[in-house]
Amino acid sequence: xxxxxxxxxxxxxxxxxxxxxxxxxxxxxxxxxxxxxxxxxxxxxxxxxxxxxxxxxxxxxxxxxxxxxxxxxxxxxxxxxxxxxxxxxxxxxxxxxxxxxxxxxxxxxxxxxxxxxxxxxxxxxxxxxxxxxxxxxxxxxxxxxxxxxxxxxxxxxxxxxxxxxxxxxxxxxxxxxxxxxxxxxxxxxxxxxxxxxxxxxxxxxxxxxxxxxxxxxxxxxxxxxxxxxxxxxxxxxxxxxxxxxxxxxxxxxxxxxxxxxxxxxxxxxxxxxxxxxxxxxxxxxxxxxxxxxxxxxxxxxxxxxxxxxxxxxxxxxxxxx
Amino acid sequence: xxxxxxxxxxxxxxxxxxxxxxxxxxxxxxxxxxxxxxxxxxxxxxxxxxxxxxxxxxxxxxxxxxxxxxxxxxxxxxxxxxxxxxxxxxxxxxxxxxxxxxxxxxxxxxxxxxxxxxxxxxxxxxxxxxxxxxxxxxxxxxxxxxxxxxxxxxxxxxxxxxxxxxxxxxxxxxxxxxxxxxxxxxxxxxxxxxxxxxxxxxxxxxxxxxxxxxxxxxxxxxxxxxxxxxxxxxxxxxxxxxxxxxxxxxxxxxxxxxxxxxxxxxxxxxxxxxxxxxxxxxxxxxxxxxxxxxxxxxxxxxxxxxxxxxxxxxxxxxxxx
Numbered sequence: 001x002x003x004x005x006x007x008x009x010x011x012x013x014x015x016x017x018x019x020x021x022x023x024x025x026x027x028x029x030x031x032x033x034x035x036x037x038x039x040x041x042x043x044x045x046x047x048x049x050x051x052x053x054x055x056x057x058x059x060x061x062x063x064x065x066x067x068x069x070x071x072x073x074x075x076x077x078x079x080x081x082x083x084x085x086x087x088x089x090x091x092x093x094x095x096x097x098x099x100x101x102x103x104x105x106x107x108x109x110x111x112x113x114x115x116x117x118x119x120x121x122x123x124x125x126x127x128x129x130x131x132x133x134x135x136x137x138x139x140x141x142x143x144x145x146x147x148x149x150x151x152x153x154x155x156x157x158x159x160x161x162x163x164x165x166x167x168x169x170x171x172x173x174x175x176x177x178x179x180x181x182x183x184x185x186x187x188x189x190x191x192x193x194x195x196x197x198x199x200x201x202x203x204x205x206x207x208x209x210x211x212x213x214x215x216x217x218x219x220x221x222x223x224x225x226x227x228x229x230x231x232x233x234x235x236x237x238x239x240x241x242x243x244x245x246x247x248x249x250x251x252x253x254x255x256x257x258x259x260x261x262x263x264x265x266x267x268x269x270x271x272x273x274x275x276x277x278x279x280x281x282x283x284x285x286x287x288x289x290x291x292x293x294x295x296x297x298x299x300x301x302x303x304x305x306x307x308x309x310x311x312x313x314x315x316x317x318x319x320x321x
Numbered sequence: 322x323x324x325x326x327x328x329x330x331x332x333x334x335x336x337x338x339x340x341x342x343x344x345x346x347x348x349x350x351x352x353x354x355x356x357x358x359x360x361x362x363x364x365x366x367x368x369x370x371x372x373x374x375x376x377x378x379x380x381x382x383x384x385x386x387x388x389x390x391x392x393x394x395x396x397x398x399x400x401x402x403x404x405x406x407x408x409x410x411x412x413x414x415x416x417x418x419x420x421x422x423x424x425x426x427x428x429x430x431x432x433x434x435x436x437x438x439x440x441x442x443x444x445x446x447x448x449x450x451x452x453x454x455x456x457x458x459x460x461x462x463x464x465x466x467x468x469x470x471x472x473x474x475x476x477x478x479x480x481x482x483x484x485x486x487x488x489x490x491x492x493x494x495x496x497x498x499x500x501x502x503x504x505x506x507x508x509x510x511x512x513x514x515x516x517x518x519x520x521x522x523x524x525x526x527x528x529x530x531x532x533x534x535x536x537x538x539x540x541x542x543x544x545x546x547x548x549x550x551x552x553x554x555x556x557x558x559x560x561x562x563x564x565x566x567x568x569x570x571x572x573x574x575x576x577x578x579x580x581x582x583x584x585x586x587x588x589x590x591x592x593x594x595x596x597x598x599x600x601x602x603x604x605x606x607x608x609x610x611x612x613x614x615x616x617x618x619x620x621x622x623x624x625x626x627x628x629x630x631x632x633x634x635x636x637x638x639x640x641x642x
Contacts, residue, residue, distance in 0.1 A: 131496055
């Protein structure tokens with residue numbers, strides 16, 4: 001027999017621009033910047049393993065493989081930040097991560113996996129941590145694994161987060177753009193966050209700080225997109241497929257060349273930018289559709305990460321697997 | 322012809338306990354404490370008045386009465402904090418506030434009206450303010466009118482907010498209990514927030530600080546309820562009808578008197594407490610139903626206040642009025 005199970009949903013997060021702020025304390029380290037949380041996200045299910053021996057005995061309800069307690073879209077996976085979160089909460093559990101988002105493409109899937117694990121593991125093991133504590137634990141795990149700097153705090157908040165100050169709750173500070181938008185995206189492949197963050201980030205950080213100043217002076221979606229494009233150019237991060245798509249969206253949304261693009265409202269062709277860090281282009285409104293691409297479509301997500309309402313063991317008969 | 326319109330939804334908020342922290346600067350003033358945001362909330366629709374003369378000329382689409390630009394559940398109303406928010410954003414508009422929540426009963430309707438007005442007025446008049454700025458404007462209006470100290474920041478956050486430090490964004494600090502629950506409530510009448518806040522709040526604040534310490538040490542829903550009950554007794558705020566209901570819920574949820582009450586999960590009789598400040602009892606789970614009351618039923622709300630997705634003038638044909 002297995003134990004309690006809980007599922008958390010964590011929105012995806014595309015970063016529009018950022019500056020890196022390393023620190024010895026992973027709760028203090030992080031990034032400034034801004035991005036969009038997405039209704040396309042990650043479901044993380046944590047199930048405590050109360051009686052590992054029952055697995056070996058072939059209990060019909062037990063599908064966990066003790067040697068592969070983490071799965072990603074059904075396949076055994078190694079996700080360091082997830083293992084670190086379980087260790088920090090002292091929880092022995094299997095973790096199933098499910099997402100329709102592309103991996104390694106700038107959607108914050110690793111941060112979502114860590115944060116969802118923290119929320120669901122705290123619930124199933126009744127650890128009694130507060131939301132700020134759980135966000136801090138996930139942020140620290142993500143920073144220490146080098147897989148991200150600002151996704152976790154943004155995903156905990158939801159909406160269109162602006163990261164004013166880096167770090168976990170108690171250190172960082174957030175604001176947001178009061179807007180919602182239809183979002184389209186196309187991914188052309190992976191880009192290593194670790195490799196970029198391990199390189200010289202001085203130019204990147206200068207460009208990120210400049211973009212943040214611009215957005216703070218005018219916290220609107222079109223300014224977020226413009227600032228993101230300027231950031232990608234100044235930080236020299238633009239990849240050819242993404243640059244081509246951004247130009248195609250511009251041509252489609254502003255055929256008369258008068259410089260006015262859409263604002264991302266429904267049915268409004270909007271401008272496009274590159275997800276940091278991924279070979280991914282995202283657009284407001286119908287920007288990519290209008291330009292002839294076949295994008296995935298979602299919306300900004302109004303809420304932060306949260307436990308789903310059937311997260312308790314009385315519902316364990318409804319398991320997907 | 323009238324102008325753009327936008328609608329914001331703001332969750333209701335019952336305060337479980339609080340301490341009052343007045344200050345000369347209304348952005349710094351506020352309260353510490355904790356409570357629950359509710360899926361029962363307030364819809365605030367703001368519609369700019371572009372051409373007041375069209376009203377007099379009998380334009381069929383114009384239903385605004387220029388002499389009563391604020392309505393509450395369809396009736397002309399005077400809500401000082403709403404007028405102050407419009408003034409702060411320099412927006413000329415009619416504001417329609419609609420809610421199923423009882424008024425003056427401890428659900429934060431006045432704070433919700435102010436916060437919803439800020440979000441919707443910023444959208445229709447394209448004021449370009451950030452979310453933190455809009456929350457600050459609504460918080461200041463509520464504090465200056467003496468109608469509340471902590472509802473606005475809690476309603477902007479959603480979930481089960483813990484107010485660690487008083488004040489608007491940039492001054493205050495929030496955490497949360499990572500939980501959701503079915504909530505039941507019964508209201509026996511109004512209680513004046515202004516009168517309590519204008520009185521001697523020393524005992525109240527000492528009791529509130531003690532309750533907060535207790536909850537921070539154990540951020541779980543049952544502890545929130547226990548701390549709320551202890552607070553009501555120590556601050557001498559309990560009214561007879563509410564005290565009677567709380568006792569009835571205790572008897573129903575713990576018939577064997579063993580001291581273990583429910584935790585608020587679905588179908589679980591849970592303990593009850595008094596909403597601060599109102600003649601209102603609220604319970605987790607099915608506490609009030611089990612005790613024979615006929616309560617209103619809702620849930621904790623996972624998200625903070627937000628603009629609804631049809632908030633733009635292309636949808637103005639779908640008006641309710």
